[in-house]
Amino acid sequence: MRVRLSFGLLVAVILAACGGGDSDDTTTTTRPASTTLPPTTAATSTTTTLGAGLPDIENLARATVQVLQLDSRTGSLELGCFSGSGSIIDSDGLVLTNAHVLELDDRCPYDTIGIAVLERSDQPPDLMYLADLLVIDSQLDLAVVQIAADVDGNPVETEFPFLRLGDSDLVGLGDQLQVLGYPGIGGDTITLTRGAVSGFTEQRDIEGRAWIKTDAGITGGNSGGAALSTTGQLIGVPSIVSSGANADVADCRVIQDTNGDGFLDSDDTCLPVGGFINGIRPINLARPLIDEAAIASPIPIIATTPTTGIISTLDASFGPISFSTGVTETDEPTDQVTFVPSGAAERICAFWDYEGMVDGVGVDALWYLNQEFVEAASYIDSEWAGGRAGNWWVCFISNEGPLDDGIYELILNVRGDRAADEAIVVGGDTTLQTFELVNDSPETICFVFLSFSEAQAWGHDELGETEVIAPGASRAFEIPNGIYDFQAFDCNGDLLVEEFFINATEGFVFTYAG
Known part of the structure; x- marks a missing residue:
C-alpha cells in the first residue's frame, strides 16, 4: 500500500505570559463586551475643544x-495585558479603536475599559475615564466605545475634543498622512509619524x-489610533503592523527563506525592505459601525480566570494555490489561469483551500x-481571521496600469513556517507545453515538483x-513553456531525481531510469 507523506503544517503555539502593547500571541478570543464601573481614585478632568480652520497637531493629539x-x-x-490607541470622534466621547485591542484572553482577563487622555505631549496620558463597549466587528477589526464615567463611576459632562x-x-x-497613537502600555508618550499612501488592497468579504x-511607521500600541490627512x-x-508588535523596528527583516530549509527563522539572512508598509482600515468602513453605536446598548464584559502553561497545537494545511485575474462578489475566482498574457490584467489573485487554522x-x-x-503587495505577520x-x-494589484511582465510568486507562512507557495508567469511569448515524465525504474513516484527556475x-x-x-508508467503535465527545475520523490519522501534548468520551451520528455 502506498504511504504518502503529509506536507501539512505542524506549529506548536506557546501561549506566553502577559506583555505590553498589542499582543501578537493570541490564538483564541472571546467576543468582548461592556464595562462595570468600580470605585477607585478620582482624576481631575479638563476640557479641550478642537479649534476651527487647520488644526494644530497638539489639538489632534488631545483627541487621540x-x-x-x-x-x-x-x-x-x-x-x-493589552492596550492600544483610539480616536474620539464626537464631543460626547465616542471612541473608535481596533477590535483586537479589546479582545478577551483567558490568560489575562479584564472587565473594564479604561481611557487615558493627554494633558501634555511630553508626558504619558492619564487614566481618567471608563468606557462602555457598544459595537465590535472582528472581521473589520474595528470597535466603538463610549466614555461613560470618570474613574470613580461618576457621570461625565465634559465636552471632549474630537x-x-x-x-x-x-x-x-x-x-x-500623519499617524497618532501610543506605542506601548504604560509610561509611553504619544507618537506622531508621517508617511505617504503607498497603495490600496482588497480583502475577502469586504467591498x-x-x-x-x-510607509508611515506604526508600532504595536499605535493600533486603533488616528490616520489623518x-x-x-x-x-x-x-490596524496592521508589517512586523510583529514586539519586533525590533528595523529596515532589515527576515521575510525570505534564504537558506532554503523551509523555515523563516534566525538562520535566515535579513533582507532590506525599505521601510514599514502598514495597513490602515479606511474610515468609510467604520461609518456603519459608528451609526450603529448611536442606538446600541453596552455589551457586558465577562472576565475569565487566567490559565497558565497552555500549549496549543496548530495542525494546519493549505491546499494548492491557483491563480485568477479577479475575484467575484461571492469570493470566487473570475477565471482560472496558468499564465497571463502581457498587458492583459491589472491584478493577479491567488486562491487556496485550508483547514486546521486558528483565528x-x-x-x-x-x-x-x-x-x-x-x-507594498504583501502582508507580514497578519492576524488570521478566516x-x-x-x-x-x-491579490497582487498594480496601481499603475497592467501588471509588469515577469514571474509572480506567492509564499504563505503560518507562524513563520512555510505553508504553501506557487508562481505564475505574466507576459512573454507564453504558451502551454507538455512535460512528460516516464518512470522506467522499479520505484513508484509519489511526488513531483516542477518550478520555474526563476522562482525561489x-x-x-x-x-x-x-x-x-507506477513503474513502467508515464504522466504528462501541461505547463507554461519556460525553463524549469524538477524533483521527484518516492512514497517515503526520499528524493529520486533532481534536475535544474530544463528547457521546456517546446515540450520535454524526461525518463527516470533509477
Whole structure:
C-alpha cells in the first residue's frame, strides 16, 4: 500500500505570559463586551475643544486616547495585558479603536475599559475615564466605545475634543498622512509619524478598498489610533503592523527563506525592505459601525480566570494555490489561469483551500516579482481571521496600469513556517507545453515538483493527494513553456531525481531510469 507523506503544517503555539502593547500571541478570543464601573481614585478632568480652520497637531493629539484593558475584581483598577490607541470622534466621547485591542484572553482577563487622555505631549496620558463597549466587528477589526464615567463611576459632562471624519475614498496614491497613537502600555508618550499612501488592497468579504497601505511607521500600541490627512481629518484606523508588535523596528527583516530549509527563522539572512508598509482600515468602513453605536446598548464584559502553561497545537494545511485575474462578489475566482498574457490584467489573485487554522495566528502572504520582494503587495505577520477551514484569497494589484511582465510568486507562512507557495508567469511569448515524465525504474513516484527556475520555491505537488506514477508508467503535465527545475520523490519522501534548468520551451520528455 502506498504511504504518502503529509506536507501539512505542524506549529506548536506557546501561549506566553502577559506583555505590553498589542499582543501578537493570541490564538483564541472571546467576543468582548461592556464595562462595570468600580470605585477607585478620582482624576481631575479638563476640557479641550478642537479649534476651527487647520488644526494644530497638539489639538489632534488631545483627541487621540489610549485604550486600556483593566481588571477591577480586586476592588481597584489593575492594568491588564493589552492596550492600544483610539480616536474620539464626537464631543460626547465616542471612541473608535481596533477590535483586537479589546479582545478577551483567558490568560489575562479584564472587565473594564479604561481611557487615558493627554494633558501634555511630553508626558504619558492619564487614566481618567471608563468606557462602555457598544459595537465590535472582528472581521473589520474595528470597535466603538463610549466614555461613560470618570474613574470613580461618576457621570461625565465634559465636552471632549474630537477628530472630524474624512472621506477615505478620496485618498490617493502618494497622498501624505500623519499617524497618532501610543506605542506601548504604560509610561509611553504619544507618537506622531508621517508617511505617504503607498497603495490600496482588497480583502475577502469586504467591498471596495479594504486597506490603505502607507510607509508611515506604526508600532504595536499605535493600533486603533488616528490616520489623518494633512488637513487633520480622520481617514482611517491603523490596524496592521508589517512586523510583529514586539519586533525590533528595523529596515532589515527576515521575510525570505534564504537558506532554503523551509523555515523563516534566525538562520535566515535579513533582507532590506525599505521601510514599514502598514495597513490602515479606511474610515468609510467604520461609518456603519459608528451609526450603529448611536442606538446600541453596552455589551457586558465577562472576565475569565487566567490559565497558565497552555500549549496549543496548530495542525494546519493549505491546499494548492491557483491563480485568477479577479475575484467575484461571492469570493470566487473570475477565471482560472496558468499564465497571463502581457498587458492583459491589472491584478493577479491567488486562491487556496485550508483547514486546521486558528483565528489570531500570525500569517504572512509574501509576494515576489522576479525574486524581488514586493512589500507594498504583501502582508507580514497578519492576524488570521478566516476560521478553522474554508478557502481564502489575496491579490497582487498594480496601481499603475497592467501588471509588469515577469514571474509572480506567492509564499504563505503560518507562524513563520512555510505553508504553501506557487508562481505564475505574466507576459512573454507564453504558451502551454507538455512535460512528460516516464518512470522506467522499479520505484513508484509519489511526488513531483516542477518550478520555474526563476522562482525561489518549488510550488505544489503536481500529483496531488492520491495519484502516483507506477513503474513502467508515464504522466504528462501541461505547463507554461519556460525553463524549469524538477524533483521527484518516492512514497517515503526520499528524493529520486533532481534536475535544474530544463528547457521546456517546446515540450520535454524526461525518463527516470533509477
